[in-house]
Amino acid sequence: MVKKTLLILTVLIFVFTVSAQNDFDNSLKVLGNKYSKLENISNEAYSIFDQQSEEYLTLYVEGHALKNNIEQDKKELTKIIEKDPVNTFDSLKNYFQAETRSSARNPKYFEDLIELNLELLSQTRSNYSEVQEFKQYIDKLKDYYKANEKHVSYTPTRNLVRDQEEYVVTASSLNLRSEPNTDCDVISVLSEGEVVVKLSQANENWFKVRAKNGEIGYLHKGYLKSYVEGETPKKKPYYIVMVGTNKNTPYMVQRDTFLKHGEILVTFDDGPTNKDGNTSLVLDTLEDNNLSAIFFALGSKIGSSTESLIKREAKLGEAGVHGYYHATPSGKSLQYYSVGEMTADINKTKDKIFRLTNVSSTFFRPPYGVIKRDQLKALENNLGLMPLGWTIDTMDWSIKDPSELTRKVKDMISSRGKGVLLMHDIHNQSRITFMNIAKWINENGYKVITPEEALKRLSDY
Ligand SMILES: [Zn+2]
Structure with missing residues (x-):
């Protein structure tokens, strides 16, 4: 404080x-x-x-x-x-x-x-x-x-962009290390063409660098060459984890530069509901309007009565992983879990989905968007799950009146023009709003992209 x-x-x-x-x-x-x-x-x-x-x-x-x-x-x-x-x-x-x-x-x-x-x-x-x-x-x-x-007067400042020295990885894979030598941990493996920022020269052969996902470590300079603008295409990471020190909370923040104007990726969290509940009706709406979505499901809600819903989710889009609980059994965010505890829970959910659908979930969304960087990294590396946040938070849980919510969601979509839409398939107002939105999306020239398309584009980043 x-x-x-x-x-x-x-x-x-x-x-x-x-x-x-x-x-x-x-x-x-x-x-x-x-x-x-x-x-x-x-x-x-x-x-x-x-x-x-x-x-x-x-x-x-x-x-x-x-x-x-x-x-x-x-x-x-x-x-x-x-x-x-x-x-x-x-x-x-x-x-x-x-x-x-x-x-x-x-x-x-x-x-x-x-x-x-x-x-x-x-x-x-x-x-x-x-x-x-x-x-x-x-x-x-x-x-x-x-x-x-x-x-009010203003004194110009210098151009800040030219200050940083960037390098491209020339080896087909290169270890990012925790120390400037080979007798230490490997933080992650970078691939050829990846652009890193040189922070300092650690010793004769090693640079301290920042990789594109924000990780900081050491690379052998023999496998790096100076980055030349235009020579290597450079992409920004599609998400970052930021720590708000007020509550010491690590947030995942999503970018939607992978979407073109007019494109929407629809996502639903916290389901499934009971067999004939809101999840089922949301799925009907998707079917009726020829749309797809990613459902971030909770493992604890997947059972014999919801099996059919998970199968439909996978068929109409993706049954993704939100967690087993939301997120710890007592509802605390994932940051209170160890990497091991978290991985076990997430894997249990991923497994449940796979056994029902025969399809491996590709996307993962942390409850509340709260997760530590090392936790996300573990899920990416060990479970092959791709993190996905949102860029349009409909706050659908807080607005109970469907017509008010419909108006708000339309406003949000129109003003941003594109985005990763976050809704919850467990609420009545969300189910009704989505019914309205689905029609409106189709009639107003927006395009809902499929989870496969999203995966293809994000894999490029
Ligand atoms: Zn949630």
Whole structure:
């Protein structure tokens, strides 16, 4: 808590001290007091910056460099947020680095930072109403800036993108090691063509690097060559695990750059229900509308009465794995499980599904989106499961009125334009809403992609 308080204080202090205009500062302070109520939100975001700046934040440095012009930057920023809130993370990083590295710090960028935090936090399941409330303060701050535009000056920062040295793996497979020698653990195996970022030279032959999935370790430099733009296609990881230090919670955050505009990947969590329950009706809707979906099932709910549903899920899309329980027997998230406990549970579920369908599940979604990086890695490596988060959280469990929920989900899909849709096949309102949505999707030019197609595209990342 002390650390977080310090962080937010540091940010506020630099904002308050750098500006030359006292009246401007004072007004900002007044607004700053209002922020205190929502300090937790920004604390969490700044803690993410602090903790992850060396690891994840640098990972997302590609693109969106500052353009040395605040208007242009802001326009760019708005475009990015609108187009793809997940990519906002990139910008967030750039802006944050600009703030911390630049000798001249502009309060206006504080606003941008907070705004970007909000985007980031809404991606990480933070309390939605708090986010909304915080947004209102941002609007007030914006008005203030507008009225005081002439007092605000901006000193360009250097282009941050060129700072990092990137290398390509030239061996067909290359061990990422925990130390700069061969007498140590292998963290993971990288494949030919993978691009890594050099962090430092550990000794004569070894580089300390960050792999594309965020893992940090050592590679022998003899199997690396300098990355040349355009020579090797470079892709961003389709998900990241971020640790919000407020509650020390590791969140999986999904990107949907693998989807084209208009494409939707439909997913349902927490089922199946009883034989003739909502799961069955959702499956009917899929069938009637010629659509497919991934059902993230719970092993504890799979039994003789739900067998037929799992079989239908596999036929119409995929019966994926959500866990045996949700996620520990007492409903705590997976981070409270050891890797062994977790793997046993997940494997039990995967097995149950396989015995019924003769098809191996390919996708896995952690309950609440909460899972540690090493846990996810274990599932990928040991069980061959591909993690999948979401980018459109319908919050269908919280909105009981089907027509209100239908309206909200349509809004969410239209405003984002594409995405991995998260619903729950266990609720009445979700089943009814999906019936409405399915028709609407087909009639409005959206395309639901199949789990196979998703797998094909994600395997490329
Ligand atoms: Zn769930």
